[in-house]
Amino acid sequence: MKIKEAVAHMTFYVEIEEEEGEDFDFHHYRTDKNGSYWEILMGESWEPVYDDEELRTKFLEFIRKLG
Numbered sequence: 001m002k003i004k005e006a007v008a009h010m011t012f013y014v015e016i017e018e019e020e021g022e023d024f025d026f027h028h029y030r031t032d033k034n035g036s037y038w039e040i041l042m043g044e045s046w047e048p049v050y051d052d053e054e055l056r057t058k059f060l061e062f063i064r065k066l067g
Helices: 053-066
Strands: 011-015 028-032 038-042 045-048
Touching: 011 053, 028 053
Parallel strands: none
Antiparallel strands: 011 028, 028 038, 038 045
């Protein structure tokens, strides 16, 4: 076997917190450095998140506050 290429990738692991009136079964997510691809931790498996607009928006707001 010969490795042709290796690319570094930044991943953010995100934990969400419920606000009053919200009830989430899962709280752990991960995304790329742009917040453009989301996965949710379900048990021991990372599954794609398809309805990620709110996550993306909240993530970008959070990152901007850090910078």
